[in-house]
Amino acid sequence: MSIEIIKDKCIGCGRCFKVCPGTLISLGSDGKAEIKRPERCWGCTSCLKECPVQAIEMFLGEDIGGLGGRLTVCREQHLLHWKVRLPDGKETTITVDSRNSNKY
Amino acid sequence: MNLEIKRIETDFLIIGGGAAGCYAALTFCRESDENVLIIEKADIVRSGCLAAGVNAINAYIAPGRTAQDYVDYAKADADGIVRGDLLLTMSERLNKTVKEIEKLGLTILKDKKGDYVTRGNRNIKINGENIKPIIARAVLEEPRVTVLNRVNAFEYIIDGNRIAGVYAFGVDHNVLYVISAKAVLCATGGAAGLYKPNHPSFSAHKMWYPPFNTGAGYAMGILAGAEMTTFEMRFIALRCKDTIAPTGTIAQGVGAKQINALGEVYEHKYGLTTSQRLHGTVVENLEGRGPCYLKTVGISKQQDEDLQKAYLNMAPSQTLRWIESGKTPSVENVEIEGTEPYIVGGHTASGYWVSTDRETTIKGLFAAGDVAGGCPQKYVSGAFAEGEIAAKASLKYIYDRRIEIDEGDIDKRKKQLEGFLNRTDSAYTVDQLECSMQDIMDKYAGGISMHYRYSDKSLKTANEKIIELEEKAKTLSARDMQELVYVFELLERLTVCKSVIAHLAARKETRWNSFAEHTDYPTKSNEWVKYINSRLENGEIRIIYRSIVEEGNIYEH
Ligand SMILES: Cc1cc2nc3c(=O)[nH]c(=O)nc-3n(C[C@H](O)[C@H](O)[C@H](O)COP(=O)(O)OP(=O)(O)OC[C@H]3O[C@@H](n4cnc5c(N)ncnc54)[C@H](O)[C@@H]3O)c2cc1C
Ligand code: SF4
Ligand code: SF4
Numbered sequence: 308m309s310i311e312i313i314k315d316k317c318i319g320c321g322r323c324f325k326v327c328p329g330t331l332i333s334l335g336s337d338g339k340a341e342i343k344r345p346e347r348c349w350g351c352t353s354c355l356k357e358c359p360v361q362a363i364e365m366f367l368g369e370d371i372g373g374l375g376g377r378l379t380v381c382r383e384q385h386l387l388h389w390k391v392r393l394p395d396g397k398e399t400t401i402t403v404d405s406r407n408s409n410k411y
Numbered sequence: 412m413n414l415e416i417k418r419i420e421t422d423f424l425i426i427g428g429g430a431a432g433c434y435a436a437l438t439f440c441r442e443s444d445e446n447v448l449i450i451e452k453a454d455i456v457r458s459g460c461l462a463a464g465v466n467a468i469n470a471y472i473a474p475g476r477t478a479q480d481y482v483d484y485a486k487a488d489a490d491g492i493v494r495g496d497l498l499l500t501m502s503e504r505l506n507k508t509v510k511e512i513e514k515l516g517l518t519i520l521k522d523k524k525g526d527y528v529t530r531g532n533r534n535i536k537i538n539g540e541n542i543k544p545i546i547a548r549a550v551l552e553e554p555r556v557t558v559l560n561r562v563n564a565f566e567y568i569i570d571g572n573r574i575a576g577v578y579a580f581g582v583d584h585n586v587l588y589v590i591s592a593k594a595v596l597c598a599t600g601g602a603a604g605l606y607k608p609n610h611p612s613f614s615a616h617k618m619w620y621p622p623f624n625t626g627a628g629y630a631m632g633i634l635a636g637a638e639m640t641t642f643e644m645r646f647i648a649l650r651c652k653d654t655i656a657p658t659g660t661i662a663q664g665v666g667a668k669q670i671n672a673l674g675e676v677y678e679h680k681y682g683l684t685t686s687q688r689l690h691g692t693v694v695e696n697l698e699g700r701g702p703c704y705l706k707t708v709g710i711s712k713q714q715d716e717d718l719q720k721a722y723l724n725m726a727p728s729q730t731l732r733w734i735e736s737g738k739t740p741s742v743e744n745v746e747i748e749g750t751e752p753y754i755v756g757g758h759t760a761s762g763y764w765v766s767t768d769r770e771t772t773i774k775g776l777f778a779a780g781d782v783a784g785g786c787p788q789k790y791v792s793g794a795f796a797e798g799e800i801a802a803k804a805s806l807k808y809i810y811d812r813r814i815e816i817d818e819g820d821i822d823k824r825k826k827q828l829e830g831f832l833n834r835t836d837s838a839y840t841v842d843q844l845e846c847s848m849q850d851i852m853d854k855y856a857g858g859i860s861m862h863y864r865y866s867d868k869s870l871k872t873a874n875e876k877i878i879e880l881e882e883k884a885k886t887l888s889a890r891d892m893q894e895l896v897y898v899f900e901l902l903e904r905l906t907v908c909k910s911v912i913a914h915l916a917a918r919k920e921t922r923w924n925s926f927a928e929h930t931d932y933p934t935k936s937n938e939w940v941k942y943i944n945s946r947l948e949n950g951e952i953r954i955i956y957r958s959i960v961e962e963g964n965i966y967e968h
Contacts, residue, residue, distance in 0.1 A: 309613070326457040329616075329623045330561060330582050330893065349616050349623070351462035352727050367731060368614040371653035376735030378727060387540070389723050391734040399734050401720060408520035408538045409466055409721040411530070411664025 309345040309368060310354060316362035323354035323363060355380045356387065412832040414580070414587045414825055421448035421557070422809050423802070424592035426564045426577060427628065429459030430791050431780025432598035433546045434508065435798035440553045442802065445809050447556045448590065450579055452896065453623065454560040455547045459600055460621055460781070461791065465539035466660050466725040468519075469790035470505050473529040478502035481533060482962050485788040488684045490922050491940050492641060493760055494785030495962030496767045501786055501796045508795035509535070516545045530663055540724040542791070562588060564599070564627060565899050566824065567635045567776070568816055574776040575814035577631075578824050581892055587825050591816055594775045594805035597763070598798065601646075601755030601781035602626025602907050604845070604900075607853035607860070608751050609655065611846070617728070619648045619655045620753045628782040629754065629762065630903035633910055633947055638764040638772040638955065640784040640944045642907075643914035643927045645752035646759045647863060649689045651705075652746040656726035658705060661718060661745060665710050669747070671700040685758075689749050690924035693862050704744035715741040749925070751849075751859050754907060757781040757789040759926065764944050764957075767965045768804035769797055772946075775808045777801035785942075785960075831898050834888035841897045844884055848905060851876045856912055863925040870916045874909065881905050910945060913952040917943045 312323075312332075317339040324332045324340065332354060335341035340362070342348065355363045361381055367373030375394040380387055390400045422445035425432045433455060436447050451458055472481055481502040486493050513519050520528040520536040527535045550556055561582040568576040568591070576591040603620035616622040633639060649658055661667045669678045669692065677700075681691030692703045710718075718740050722729040733739045756762030762784030763771045771778050779797035780789070789797065852858055855873035857865035865873075884902055889895040921928050922935040944955040960966050 325454050328453045328458045328462040328621060330453050330896075333583075346613050347616050347622070349462070349618075349621060350728050351457070351621075353457040353462050365727070365731065367654070367728060367735070368610075368612075368617070370610050370612050371614045371617060372732070372736075374735045376731055378731045380727075387723070389727065389730070391731055393735060401723060401730070403538075403540070403720055403723050405538050405541055406518055408518050408528075408536050409660070409724055410520075410717040411466075411536065411660045411721050 309348040309350070310342060310363050310365050312340045312342060313362045313364065314339050316360050318360055320359060322357040322359065326353040326357050328353060352380065356382060412585060412829060414585050414828055416821065416825060417586050417588050419448065419588060419590045420813065421446050421590065421592050422594070423447045423805055424577065424590055424595045425449045426595065426597050427451060427459070427599035428455035428550070428558060429598060429600055429780065430461055430794040431798040432596065433550045434795040435596050435598065435779060435802040436550050436556050437553065438799045438802035439805070440555050443806055443809060448559065448592070449550070449556060450559045450562045450564055450590065452561065452563040452582055455550060455558055457543050459624065461543035462621065463727070464725040465542055465791055466657060466721060467530060467539070468509055468535045468537055468792050469533065470788060470792045471509060471529070471533055471535045472502065472506055473532045474526070476532050479962070481505070484533065489644065489760055489787050490935070491959065492644065492922065492942065493787060494960050494966070496960050496964050496966050497765070497786035499962035500767060500800060501789060501793050504796035504799060505792045508792050508799065512542070512546065512795070515549045517542055534663070538724055563896050563899065564631065567631050569635050569773065570814045573774040573814065575816060580828060580895065582896055583892055585892060587828060589816060589821050591813060593811050593813065594777065594808040596777045596779060596801050596805065597628040597632065597782055598780050599628030599782050600624035601753060601757065602629060602904065603753050604849070605754065605852050605904050605908055605911065606751035606858040607849040609748065609859065610653070611849070617655055619650055619750050620755060624781070625900040626754065626903045626907040628778070629910070630906040632763055632771065633906055635773060636947055637776070638944050638946045639910060640762065640764040640942050641760040641914070642754060642911045642945070643918045643943060644759040644761055644923060645911070645926050646755045647689055647752050647925055648750045649692060649747055650750055651729055652748045654726065654728040654732050655750060656722060656729035658747055660721055661705050661707060661740065664718065664721065665707065665714050667705040667707050669703060670706045670744070671695045671703050673700055677703070686923040686926045692747060692749060693925055697862060702746050704746050706744050707740035708742065708744050710741045712741065715739050749859065751853070752857065752863065754911060755781045756784050756786070757794055758787060760785050760787045766967050769801040770804060770968070772968050777805055828895065831887060831889045831895055834886070837886050837888040839883055839887060841887060841894070841901050844880055844887070845901055848877065848880055848901070848908060851880070852908055856915060857928065864928045864930050865915060866930045867916060870912050874912045877905055877908050877912065910952060913945055913954065914943055917954045
């Protein structure tokens with residue numbers, strides 16, 4: 308379980324540093340976000356939700372049966388658009404509206 | 412490296428800006444004109460248990476039910492070892508705290524009449540993805556609350572038996588904080604990472620409880636001589652395999668039963684308390700009928716989709732798993748497993764021994780939420796309720812005279828921290844010692860690999876080995892402040908481990924299978940219907956037995 312910061316996309320805004328409950332993300336010497344200890348990530352997705360350019364992707368480690376899928380999320384006011392991209396390029400998007408409760 | 416010293420004075424200090432800490436700050440502002448300071452090792456916007464979101468309000472009194480019903484339920488689940496006074500005072504406040512959070516912006520499912528839709532007798536359905544930012548925003552809007560993010564508390568300042576403040580240090584800046592306060596609330600949550608986790612390598616932190624809640628509050632209390640209770644009632648979660656996502660949403664949401672590999676429903680064979688559900692799964696596996704599952708095959712397409720959405724609001728890794736494997740819950744049953752044991756007073760009853768007012772045995776020091784003992788099944792609304800009780804009770808100290816802090820003591824703490832920061836020749840790393848600690852706890856103090864069982868002999872070994880590790884940990888080095896946090900997290904965990912071991916050894920019965928399963932004493936006995944408490948005296952853990960406190964009574968130290 309961890310995240311990867313896609314350096315080409317990152318604009319160095321620092322929003323992800325602030326929210327990580329484990330203070331795992333910091334500013335690298337290249338002015339972009341970096342996670343020094345990816346194995347310390349809890350997988351809470353707080354940083355993904357903050358990133359304005361979807362530069363952070365979450366994946367499941369192979370040790371917990373990960374298959375290479377990548378999760379990103381894009382916030383649009385009340386909506387969270389969650390996207391899973393599979394290794395073959397296929398994408399699935401699920402949108403959750405924070406004004407609607409869980410059914411369960 | 413040289414640390415700068417910063418002195419801060421406040422009236423009410425809250426250590427840990429999670430569920431209990433944030434709610435306490437809001438309550439305090441309503442009740443008093445004095446100032447509040449929250450110190451938080453991360454950032455209150457998303458710190459603690461609530462970072463990813465929650466799926467439901469698990470502690471709520473549904474229409475037609477009473478606070479006493481909730482007390483009875485929690486008491487039965489813990490087989491009697493609870494504080495009735497704490498449970499009742501919490502239960503009476505649950506619904507009110509939920510209303511408050513709704514006012515702040517939490518989405519709660521309602522029926523056509525505008526009433527909350529309940530899930531059973533004790534649950535309501537919400538969209539809890541943003542519960543933490545919602546409450547954090549309210550705290551940040553209060554002009555009398557100051558929040559110091561990225562500040563890690565590590566030791567109480569005590570004068571006689573009265574709290575005077577806390578020592579803390581910057582997580583990303585070279586500062587030793589000396590914080591003086593008239594009353595202090597400890598709300599640092601429980602302790603994860605004591606035992607070897609389900610997946611000890613790359614995904615080691617894919618655990619249920621936040622790996623960043625490392626038991627700081629317990630350790631600070633233990634070392635300051637506070638009385639602690641029921642550390643032997645460990646919490647072990649039954650979770651979706653690998654992702655360690657909650658199972659309740661599936662079990663209660665679509666009515667999925669626990670089945671073994673033969674397809675047999677086994678839950679009724681063992682009983683339905685939290686520990687029995689887990690224990691049943693352990694036994695089914697041991698007797699060759701595992702792996703075990705939640706039977707979801709056959710649910711409707713709509714249910715399948717709703718579950719995928721619901722998990723995005725609290726455990727997105729489970730939805731990722733379903734989508735990337737193509738094996739969504741309607742296609743494949745969800746495999747379940749037990750986690751490693753945690754110490755968490757919001758689920759079981761471990762933590763500070765407190766008065767009905769949530770005051771610890773140290774005067775002026777209060778505890779609320781997962782760090783406070785005696786009051787299991789609190790969950791998020793119970794943490795709010797305890798935050799409220801503690802904040803109100805703290806008022807009686809707010810007009811006290813401020814206690815002077817000894818300069819020599821400050822200098823000692825500075826030297827202690829700089830010792831770790833300036834050492835370069837350590838033979839070990841934090842990671843090595845952490846793995847070693849988790850391995851010891853796993854093998855000798857009832858971890859996953861031992862099916863959660865232990866004996867007097869194995870506990871004795873565990874204790875000896877943890878003490879050896881403690882000596883090694885004193886020689887660690889830290890290259891920067893973040894690494895210093897890691898050193899202190901390890902030290903805290905080692906302190907908590909010793910107390911857990913002492914408590915497991917002291918309860919000479921097996922009341923809760925898996926949670927505390929002593930192979931030398933495999934059955935339960937009426938003689939043990941009492942609390943096991945402990946206090947550090949001259950470096951030794953002294954066990955104290957106390958008799959059960961019923962609801963309706965007020966308990967004072
Ligand atoms: C994964 C998960 C899912 C859950 N789902 C639900 C649910 O659906 N429904 C429900 O009702 N309950 C749920 N709970 C339970 C609920 O979230 C907790 O009971 C509640 O958040 C506990 O509140 P707390 O304030 O004690 O701890 P937390 O909210 O964790 O707060 C503790 C705070 O202290 C800080 N801290 C720790 N150490 C230090 C230190 N040394 N110095 C400074 N700060 C420090 C932490 O960073 C954190 O912010 C869930 C818990 C978990 C872990
Ligand atoms: S997923 Fe959570 S724990 Fe992991 S880096 Fe992002 S914010 Fe931190
Ligand atoms: S939030 Fe996104 S863009 Fe901003 S620093 Fe983090 S990764 Fe880079």
